[in-house]
Amino acid sequence: MSHNNTSLNTLDKTHFLHPFTDFKEYKATDTAIYTKAEHIYIYDEAGKELIDGMSGLWCCNLGYSQPKINEAISNQLNSLPFYNSFFQCTTDVTVKMAKALVDISPAQFNHVFFTNSGSEANDTNIRLVHRYYDLLGKPSKKIFISRHGAYHGSTIAAGSLGGFSGMHKQYTGLSYVEHIGQPNWFTEGGDMDKAEFGIKVAQELAAKIDELGEENVAAFIAEPIQGAGGVIVPPETYWPEISRICKERDILLISDEVICGFGRTGDWFGAQTFGFEPDLMTFAKAVTNGYQPLGGVLVSDKVADVLSADGGEFTHGFTYSGHPAACAAGIATIDILKNDKVIENAAADIMPYFQAQLRTLESHPIVGEVRGMGMVAALEIAKNNSAKERLAPDCAGGAMVKTHAINHGLMVRSVGDAIVTAPPMVCNREEIDLLIARLTIALDYTAKHYGIKT
Numbered sequence: 001m002s003h004n005n006t007s008l009n010t011l012d013k014t015h016f017l018h019p020f021t022d023f024k025e026y027k028a029t030d031t032a033i034y035t036k037a038e039h040i041y042i043y044d045e046a047g048k049e050l051i052d053g054m055s056g057l058w059c060c061n062l063g064y065s066q067p068k069i070n071e072a073i074s075n076q077l078n079s080l081p082f083y084n085s086f087f088q089c090t091t092d093v094t095v096k097m098a099k100a101l102v103d104i105s106p107a108q109f110n111h112v113f114f115t116n117s118g119s120e121a122n123d124t125n126i127r128l129v130h131r132y133y134d135l136l137g138k139p140s141k142k143i144f145i146s147r148h149g150a151y152h153g154s155t156i157a158a159g160s161l162g163g164f165s166g167m168h169k170q171y172t173g174l175s176y177v178e179h180i181g182q183p184n185w186f187t188e189g190g191d192m193d194k195a196e197f198g199i200k201v202a203q204e205l206a207a208k209i210d211e212l213g214e215e216n217v218a219a220f221i222a223e224p225i226q227g228a229g230g231v232i233v234p235p236e237t238y239w240p241e242i243s244r245i246c247k248e249r250d251i252l253l254i255s256d257e258v259i260c261g262f263g264r265t266g267d268w269f270g271a272q273t274f275g276f277e278p279d280l281m282t283f284a285k286a287v288t289n290g291y292q293p294l295g296g297v298l299v300s301d302k303v304a305d306v307l308s309a310d311g312g313e314f315t316h317g318f319t320y321s322g323h324p325a326a327c328a329a330g331i332a333t334i335d336i337l338k339n340d341k342v343i344e345n346a347a348a349d350i351m352p353y354f355q356a357q358l359r360t361l362e363s364h365p366i367v368g369e370v371r372g373m374g375m376v377a378a379l380e381i382a383k384n385n386s387a388k389e390r391l392a393p394d395c396a397g398g399a400m401v402k403t404h405a406i407n408h409g410l411m412v413r414s415v416g417d418a419i420v421t422a423p424p425m426v427c428n429r430e431e432i433d434l435l436i437a438r439l440t441i442a443l444d445y446t447a448k449h450y451g452i453k454t
């Protein structure tokens with residue numbers, strides 16, 4: 001790679017401990033340092049251009065060139081760069097952002113708690129839910145149920161909610177979090193058809209609640225589509241059954257919308273796409289188009305009414321909860337999504353086009369499955385396109401496709417053997433064609449390496 005011996009590369013290795021990185025291995029790896037971005041393209045130090053097939057990190061749903069967001073941030077920094085929301089005060093934009101979020105959310109949501117990230121928002125969910133049941137006089141309801149393969153963030157609490165075993169190995173997770181299976185038909189569906197499998201994995205929730213005792217279980221948390229876990233799109237039967245189980249058993253339902261929210265699935269929120277009604281929704285990432293750190297929880301009336309009835313102080317919050325610059329970015333992002341009808345337009349054209357073009361890769365000899373919805377998808381790399389067998393041990397096939405894709409100008413991510421892509425919603429058809437062309441080159445090179453004819 002071209003940036004091997006630059007001084008930035010050396011400084012990076014010398015001083016910067018990157019997130020989710022093997023530090024030893026990284027010392028011997030070339031750093032990709034990005035210095036510029038435009039529309040859906042990112043550029044490294046040497047000027048090499050890549051299509052950003054990951055929207056930053058599932059953040060930049062509107063791509064990189066949104067001057068209205070930049071302007072909103074800059075104007076805000078000039079008028080009021082910071083004030084807090086503790087002690088009976090706040091800022092004008094923080095209030096306006098709360099209202100903007102409520103306006104685009106399903107009817108049951110009229111309140112927002114702000115954080116700076118998705119992780120903090122999920123920590124906040126635990127605090128809110130425990131407080132809710134304490135105030136209701138049900139203090140034994142403390143257990144959260146989540147799923148294997150879920151990603152809910154990286155603080156101790158959010159990481160405990162998540163289902164990544166590699167993370168759990170490195171710290172002692174919360175004692176009141178339990179995990180059930182994920183609706184991953186490709187790896188766990190066996191001989192079942194998708195509908196049947198959807199019901200079966202949803203039923204694991206009922207069994208888990210019954211095992212733990214309904215009086216001890218507080219909430220079930222899940223992403224509508226598991227994102228970092230490899231874009232696990234649940235069978236159609238899954239969410240209605242989960243929803244039924246939560247209602248029947250008096251368990252709060254939390255939808256982690258950090259990836260699915262703000263258009264990714266073709267609606268404002270993934271819960272709308274899948275037709276279920278959560279009690280709480282976590283948001284972050286695309287809420288500001290990734291331009292400012294902002295996260296939070298949308299709180300339904302059912303929960304908010306109890307919290308504000310007669311409870312005393314809720315002893316939780318962050319210095320930067322509702323930071324004005326982040327809220328200004330959020331308002332501008334929501335304005336663009338609304339005024340330009342970005343989500344409706346994408347759902348009518350570029351999303352179905354993206355999904356259809358990706359599905360053409362199903363006949364590629366090393367693609368076992370293509371799954372996705374809206375502007376998020378994954379290709380499962382396999383030994384052939386009708387079997388669930390891995391192309392190579394340790395998911396080396398997926399890793400190789402990813403490396404070739406990046407070398408050929410397409411940023412994607414690999415999760416095990418799944419190649420994940422979630423490009424900005426502002427792509428046009430030609431850009432989707434280019435993305436598919438670059439992905440195909442990566443698949444062809446990988447197939448060739450393993451002696452498979454394309």
Ligand SMILES: *Cc1c(COP(=O)(O)O)cnc(C)c1O
Nearest residue numbers: 117118119151152153258259284
């Ligand atoms: C990224 C992510 C989080 C964590 O958000 P951070 O801002 O990185 O703390 C939580 N949930 C989901 C679904 C995510 O994708």
